[in-house]
Amino acid sequence: MITAAKRVSQVLTHMSIAYVLAYTVTGSAVFSGLAVIAEPIINVLLLPFHEAAWAKRRSMVREAKARILAVAGEKISQTCLHAGVAFAVMFVATGSWAIGGVAAVLEPICNVLILPLHDRLWEHLEHAQAPAGRLHGA
Helix, strand or coil, X not given: CHHHHHXXXXXXXXXXXXXXXXXXXXXXHHHHHXXXXXXXXXXXXXXXXXXXXHHHHHHHCCCHHHHHHHHHHHHHHHHHHHHHHHHHHHHHHHCCHHXXXXXXXXXXXXXXXXXXXXXXXXXXXXXXXXXHHHHCCC
């Protein structure tokens, strides 16, 4: 149940970020609505594949320095994924390279900064909901 609530919350967070940025850039509720529908859903669908690929990559790394580089590579890759989706959605919606470019720069920055806070909040909620025996390995 908590996993479903976390996914819904993640989608709503993406939607909020997409709407605010799209409306700020375009001033149009129509284009912003398109961004709210398309962009976050595409990202939420693609991210599990991205995370799985990077988890496999991290599992093959043995050295501490290489693990740090793998995490950095994952974050850069995640940012590029967000940028590509944001650009594509806004370019298709407006036909403007400039608006697509602005969305491609701002949207992933907001997501990379805000979504880890979202995930930490959910980790805290999941930990608070866990039975005491599960927390201590019983």
